Amino acid sequence: MATRFSDRLRVTRPWPSGLRPYVHSYDGYRVAAATSYRVRLVPRGRAVVVVNLGEPFAQVFRLRAAGPAVRVVGSLVAGLEDGPRVCDHPGGQEAIRLELTPLGAYRLFAVPMRELTNTVIELRDVLGPGADELVERMSATRDWAQRFDLLDAALLTRLDGGPDPSPEVVHAWRLLTRSAGTIPVARIATEVGWSHGHLVRRFTQQVGLTPKTSARVLRFHRSVELLSHRWTDLSELAAACGFYDQAHLNREFRALADVTPAEMATARRVEGAHEL
Template identity: 90%
Template sequence: MTGVGHGGAAGPGAVTTRFSDRLRVTRPWPRELRPYVHSYDGYRVDATTSYRVRLVPTGRAVVVINLGEPFAQVFRLKETGPAVRVVGSLVAGLEDGPRVCDHPGGQEAIRLELTPLGAYRLFALPMRELTNGVFELRDVLGPGADELVERMSATRDWTQRFDLLDAALLTRLDRGPDPSPEVAHAWRLLTRSAGTTPVARVAAEVGWSHAHLVRRFTHQVGLTPKTTARVLRFHRSVELLSRGGTDLRQLAAACGFYDQAHLNREFRALADITPAGLANARRVEGAHEL
């Protein structure tokens, strides 16, 4: 990487906001990307001290274009294997459990959250190959990813950085595979109900057997329909918790859990933390600071 992070001008069309030691830069992404991209912004962390964050399942794939210091290591909680060391930009597939990231500080990056079917089309890979994994960007997008990151890092202007990334994404979008209409419909049924629609009803509505739905859905989304529903219920509860003042019994009922005990078990299983613990954690760039 030829450049290693700049202060950067926002440029026309980009909006810069400062939060304490963090700078965030946003702008609307192109209309053609809107069905596939959930969030999209640049940021810079000025503090050079190391920190640790907890990543919890969201039902989205993540791309981080590193323009400064890389992540130090990423590892899944409750697993005994070695941590994944990431030395550049990364792609993270859908998760069904918590992950921890140690970072040395001083990061500058652009972070995208993609819908699973958007990631399937942009990456042109079976999404199950990325599930619960973190990969170097070049290993997913090919050697041209390094050149893209170098060009983005070499300019100080955030709008130019966004323009370069948009052009690369739109090119891949034009060449990527189309998700099957049945999988796309199944995904809509699950997301619109925040995971409360029974999988049997989803299969009946798309006209597939349960086994065929599981096979095709997992190929294009990365998680089974049942696990996706579980993650979506959890994610909705996290979003409601972040608004504050929510009674946990009411939260459990609103998000499709049997009771508060069921809610607590799901938080332990999917995030390795209690609802109160997650609600009190400071959110930083799609993660929860530890």
């Protein structure tokens, strides 16, 4: 299904059943405007793949990070984040963007997810040199259905051969997501039958963040989603999302997104990011 906005085309279709346990979103889009733009990514508890079929991002960098910006010359993979990231694009973007569950990303990428935490790398660095050939074939056709077919086949093949996350980590992640990050980590350890230390080690290897940080990100993400649905009472929002009070909510927005809740509520959402 294609949807046209003022300056962009978004293309979606139901993804195969074999991808459904691992994928949150899967969209193609084309931005007609040739002017440069900047967006901010905030933590969502998901890994991201962007298959660039046109111009790549000019640079990608973490706010407040000491290191240099990352120059991404092609398609990219971003691991889970615990802080804001900025992406600059020269304009005229055409891409397919996927948001993966952490355990779906672990199975797809077949690397310890902690190696990708707060990191953006080239797609080929995770999927190997075959990723370049795949992107070239997708770029060579203008037919979005064919592009999705090519990517579906590559993802399903990769998932079939990927490592299985441990059942205990699967259960721990399920507990965290169902509670939107409000369940105590000690209770999770008891539920899965592991010590706290063993849970932290195995969970971080397969998810990328510790259980405590994952809970923090999930609470923040839920509050962002409620703000996008016009929730205006910040004291009630803080209570609903498991924050101590409104001051705690404000501090977490500053720490994880470098904005206030009010600024986030009015920001335009663009392909999983925010124009701030």
